[in-house]
Amino acid sequence: xxxxxxxxxxxARMGIIAVAVPVSVIILTWVERKVIGRLQMRLGPMRxxxxxxxxxxxxxxxLLTKEDLRPQTADRWTFELAPFVIVVPVFLAFVTLPxxxxxxxxxxxxGLFYIVAVSGLSIVGFVMAGWGSDxxxxxxxxxxxxxxxxxxxxxxxxxxxxxxxxGQSLNxxxxxxxxxxxxxxxxxxxAFFIFMVAGLAELYRQPFDIPVAESEVVGGPFVEYSGIxxxxxxxxxxxxxVIISVLASLLFLGGWNWPxxxxxxxxxxxxxxxxxxxxxxxxxxxxxFSLPRLRxxxxxxxxxxxxLPFAFLQIIINGWVLVYGWPDWVMxxxxxxxxxxxxxxTYRGARQGAEPASPRLHRVGSAx
Amino acid sequence: MLGVLKAIRTTVTAALRKPVTVQYPSAKKELPxxxxxxxxxxxxxxxxxxxxxxxxxxxxxxPVDCMTVTMKDNPLFAEGKSKRKKIIDRFYIDxxxxxxxxxxxxxxxxxxxxxxxTWEGVELSRYDRGDLVMDMDQLLAQSKTGELKDxxxxxxxIAHSGWAPKPALSEVEGAREEEAAAxxxxxxxxx
Numbered sequence: 001x002x003x004x005x006x007x008x009x010x011x012a013r014m015g016i017i018a019v020a021v022p023v024s025v026i027i028l029t030w031v032e033r034k035v036i037g038r039l040q041m042r043l044g045p046m047r048x049x050x051x052x053x054x055x056x057x058x059x060x061x062x063l064l065t066k067e068d069l070r071p072q073t074a075d076r077w078t079f080e081l082a083p084f085v086i087v088v089p090v091f092l093a094f095v096t097l098p099x100x101x102x103x104x105x106x107x108x109x110x111g112l113f114y115i116v117a118v119s120g121l122s123i124v125g126f127v128m129a130g131w132g133s134d135x136x137x138x139x140x141x142x143x144x145x146x147x148x149x150x151x152x153x154x155x156x157x158x159x160x161x162x163x164x165x166x167g168q169s170l171n172x173x174x175x176x177x178x179x180x181x182x183x184x185x186x187x188x189x190x191a192f193f194i195f196m197v198a199g200l201a202e203l204y205r206q207p208f209d210i211p212v213a214e215s216e217v218v219g220g221p222f223v224e225y226s227g228i229x230x231x232x233x234x235x236x237x238x239x240x241x242v243i244i245s246v247l248a249s250l251l252f253l254g255g256w257n258w259p260x261x262x263x264x265x266x267x268x269x270x271x272x273x274x275x276x277x278x279x280x281x282x283x284x285x286x287x288x289f290s291l292p293r294l295r296x297x298x299x300x301x302x303x304x305x306x307x308l309p310f311a312f313l314q315i316i317i318n319g320w321v322l323v324y325g326w327p328d329w330v331m332x333x334x335x336x337x338x339x340x341x342x343x344x345x346t347y348r349g350a351r352q353g354a355e356p357a358s359p360r361l362h363r364v365g366s367a368x
Numbered sequence: 369m370l371g372v373l374k375a376i377r378t379t380v381t382a383a384l385r386k387p388v389t390v391q392y393p394s395a396k397k398e399l400p401x402x403x404x405x406x407x408x409x410x411x412x413x414x415x416x417x418x419x420x421x422x423x424x425x426x427x428x429x430x431p432v433d434c435m436t437v438t439m440k441d442n443p444l445f446a447e448g449k450s451k452r453k454k455i456i457d458r459f460y461i462d463x464x465x466x467x468x469x470x471x472x473x474x475x476x477x478x479x480x481x482x483x484x485x486t487w488e489g490v491e492l493s494r495y496d497r498g499d500l501v502m503d504m505d506q507l508l509a510q511s512k513t514g515e516l517k518d519x520x521x522x523x524x525x526i527a528h529s530g531w532a533p534k535p536a537l538s539e540v541e542g543a544r545e546e547e548a549a550a551x552x553x554x555x556x557x558x559x
Contacts, residue, residue, distance in 0.1 A: 037387070037389075038382075038383040038387065039379045039380075039382055039383045040379075040382065041382050041383075041385055041386075041387050041388050042387055042388070042389050043387045043389040043391075046389075046391060286376060286379065286380070287376065289379060290372075290375040290376045290378065290379040291372060291375050291376075292375075347370060350371070
């Protein structure tokens with residue numbers, strides 16, 4: 001507790017979040033540019049401050065002082081409110097995200113459900129931006145964003161449900177404590193795989209940047225935005241990346257608990273969760289600059305033909321194991337085998353898709 | 369699927385390599401010997417005067433007419449210190465107009481003009497275009513510092529005894545013969 005009065009306490013914690021999120025986004029933009037630089041054998045920003053550390057601040061100042069343009073034919077309120085509709089849910093999701101056992105704004109009993117529900121709202125912002133811009137590329141991007149987000153939300157939620165079944169709770173703190181000595185990634189590799197792929201798709205980053213593809217729809221919903229409103233979209237993306245990474249480390253890597261245990265205190269728990277989150281963030285950046293963009297049919301087919309059935313499979317496995325009281329290793333083994341099967345099916349599908357004469361390709365309309 | 373693994377392996381191996389970036393203004397790559405900057409005049413250290421006699425061949429061949437050359441009688445010749453009867457009086461090159469075609473260097477009978485192969489021959493941003501019209505002092509300054517890397521082509525360079533220490537022609541040819549012999553020997557052993 002920061003203060004005795006619960007309202008003052010909540011406000012203080014929200015103030016911390018409101019400052020910490022933009023600051024972490026500023027740092028992440030610098031980190032991302034550095035990481036891209038190294039992955040492409042460059043140095044990244046080096047001029048502003050030592051090793052370019054002030055680059056993020058310079059970028060922010062530049063973006064905040066840029067002219068905020070609005071097309072004359074744009075639907076004014078839809079256009080101007082869209083960035084807020086994207087950014088506000090991200091901040092709302094941070095309300096219940098526990099970083100350590102006592103580092104959060106509010107420990108909601110339905111925290112996981114709340115995060116999934118609230119972050120699902122941001123799609124409205126994308127569609128608003130696409131529609132309000134009065135631009136065909138923005139509209140196409142908005143429609144693509146809607147299709148992709150709704151498709152990948154389902155496997156994401158199902159993977160989360162599998163974890164919630166295992167932890168017997170929707171409270172994130174309880175879920176972390178339920179993992180004990182063995183993190184859920186051991187028992188649920190399939191759910192972890194699905195969560196990571198679907199989470200990556202929710203972020204609209206490569207290889208799932210179909211809605212904002214520069215070479216296809218010239219930036220998608222963001223095409224008409226500039227200055228501070230564009231910055232808000234960017235902040236939404238980076239903050240969502242943080243949320244997905246924190247969630248992945250909480251749900252699958254044991255959060256602040258594993259492998260040090262509960263009693264080590266804040267001084268070790270906070271660095272632990274920081275390391276895990278950073279690992280996922282760096283993984284996302286690494287993937288972003290390694291993989292080419294998927295085709296839209298590959299993206300859709302992969303979601304509906306691979307991720308969704310296997311997400312249900314994971315839930316069925318969990319149900320059997322929990323109902324019949326089988327030992328945990330059965331779950332881990334079957335889930336691992338299912339992950340390998342999913343990987344093999346994707347591989348075979350990709351191989352078949354590479355052959356032009358495959359009749360299956362035309363019938364199903366997929367080539368992933 | 370396997371392509372994904374291949375792709376992330378490619379990027380991570382690239383990340384482990386040394387970045388190729390050179391922090392340009394603070395660190396500079398060494399320019400190649402034949403780098404073609406803007407033309408400068410050479411200074412004859414032996415006679416303490418320019419090589420240029422002001423014969424205007426370069427100015428006549430210049431496709432963009434960026435040169436202005438005038439000649440005068442050489443005072444050092446009158447004193448008997450130099451063999452050059454005529455010497456350059458005034459020499460202007462408009463760097464804004466020069467297109468670095470190298471023709472002036474090709475046609476010069478005295479090897480008095482070369483393309484600047486240092487960074488000074490490239491870093492020529494000025495606030496005023498007029499500052500890019502170089503007079504003779506500016507054109508000779510680079511040569512006088514002695515930083516021009518080996519400005520002459522080989523047989524020509526040997527003709528300039530006044531320039532930086534150079535092996536005599538016979539030594540060069542002797543070295544070449546030795547090199548050729550060294551190259552031939554392993555070939556004979558193989559056959």
